Amino acid sequence: MPSEFEIIRRYFAESGLQFPRAGITLGIGDDGALLDVPANRLLVMSMDVLVESVHFPLNADPKLLAQRALAVNLSDMAAMAAEPLCFTLGLTMPQADSDWLAGFSAGLLDLAQRYNCPLVGGDISRGPLNIAIQVQGLVAPDKVMRRTGAAVGDQIYVSGCLGDGAIALASMELPTQFGAAFRLEPGCATAAIQAHFRGAFYQPEPRIELALAIAHCVSSGIDISDGLAGDLGHLLRANAVGAVLDSASIPYSEAARTCMSDSNRQLAALFGGDDYELCVTVAPAHCAAAEAAAAATGIAFTRIGAIVSGSELTVRDRTGQAQLIDAAAFQHFRQMAN
Numbered sequence: 001m002p003s004e005f006e007i008i009r010r011y012f013a014e015s016g017l018q019f020p021r022a023g024i025t026l027g028i029g030d031d032g033a034l035l036d037v038p039a040n041r042l043l044v045m046s047m048d049v050l051v052e053s054v055h056f057p058l059n060a061d062p063k064l065l066a067q068r069a070l071a072v073n074l075s076d077m078a079a080m081a082a083e084p085l086c087f088t089l090g091l092t093m094p095q096a097d098s099d100w101l102a103g104f105s106a107g108l109l110d111l112a113q114r115y116n117c118p119l120v121g122g123d124i125s126r127g128p129l130n131i132a133i134q135v136q137g138l139v140a141p142d143k144v145m146r147r148t149g150a151a152v153g154d155q156i157y158v159s160g161c162l163g164d165g166a167i168a169l170a171s172m173e174l175p176t177q178f179g180a181a182f183r184l185e186p187g188c189a190t191a192a193i194q195a196h197f198r199g200a201f202y203q204p205e206p207r208i209e210l211a212l213a214i215a216h217c218v219s220s221g222i223d224i225s226d227g228l229a230g231d232l233g234h235l236l237r238a239n240a241v242g243a244v245l246d247s248a249s250i251p252y253s254e255a256a257r258t259c260m261s262d263s264n265r266q267l268a269a270l271f272g273g274d275d276y277e278l279c280v281t282v283a284p285a286h287c288a289a290a291e292a293a294a295a296a297t298g299i300a301f302t303r304i305g306a307i308v309s310g311s312e313l314t315v316r317d318r319t320g321q322a323q324l325i326d327a328a329a330f331q332h333f334r335q336m337a338n
């Protein structure tokens with residue numbers, strides 16, 4: 001079994017993961033990393049912890065797991081409109097399995113290179129499989145995207161498609177609060193559809209490029225990790241405002257349209273989670289510029305509603321009927337799902 005130093009050297013320090021990047025003065029090897037933060041930038045830090053059997057299934061593919069662990073952290077950088085700078089890794093594992101470590105390291109390398117975000121340090125210890133990643137990023141003070149800033153009349157947009165993360169999770173035998181509600185109907189789950197949902201869960205695309213492109217147009221933003229209702233709810237509370245969503249505009253993947261009823265699909269988008277898409281607000285005067293900037297990235301950017309006064313989140317269906325989304329609606333959903 002390789003020693004701790006051997007693991008660090010082989011799978012982290014010398015695996016290509018700590019490639020040179022402007023702003024990284026010193027990476028792995030000393031007691032701490034040294035970062036050179038430009039005077040006109042703020043340093044953004046964010047961390048996510050993934051625990052086996054809670055956040056991912058036992059015996060998950062280490063390469064996919066690594067990609068997910070880094071992607072969900074990069075999604076937080078996108079949600080602040082920050083450019084990724086580097087990351088650190090806290091890893092506990094029951095034993096040092098060379099194949100597992102090689103896969104894990106390769107998965108990290110793939111995303112780290114794509115987002116120019118080298119590994120600069122970390123810690124490892126024996127224990128149950130846990131992956132803690134902290135990402136650092138840089139943002140100009142006037143480009144930061146925060147949860148605060150939304151005003152009545154602002155339009156609400158989301159990136160990509162919603163609901164796929166929750167549908168994927170429900171098909172993975174993890175203890176979810178949603179029971180079997182989103183489990184795929186056996187008849188519709190073709191190999192291509194299963195692969196689509198597996199990709200949605202393990203390889204969410206952090207929306208960095210979109211965030212950087214639209215940052216100058218948005219009034220506030222958040223990433224959707226716990227379902228649109230929950231995360232938009234955080235944003236609404238932070239601004240003491242309400243929102244009206246247009247049910248027919250919520251974007252769904254072809255796979256979700258094929259495999260889920262209309263109502264379950266909407267429940268997955270509102271109350272599911274693990275989508276890692278952005279939800280932003282844009283003042284009416286900046287909507288055209290935001291839509292043009294988003295279109296140039298090729299990433300779907302869909303207007304789904306508007307900020308209103310008050311504190312309620314409501315969803316209007318095709319007939320114009322408004323349904324209040326609140327704690328009671330969530331409770332109702334959980335009862336339905338279980």
Ligand code: ADP
Nearest residue numbers: 008012028029030031089091120121122123124
């Ligand atoms: P210390 O005794 O100071 O905790 P370690 O022996 O744990 O130092 O780590 C030595 C070096 O290796 C440090 O630079 C540390 O940041 C780095 N390192 C340790 N574990 C990891 C890891 N999982 N990924 C990347 N770097 C790591």
Ligand code: MG
Nearest residue numbers: 122123124125
């Ligand atoms: Mg250590």
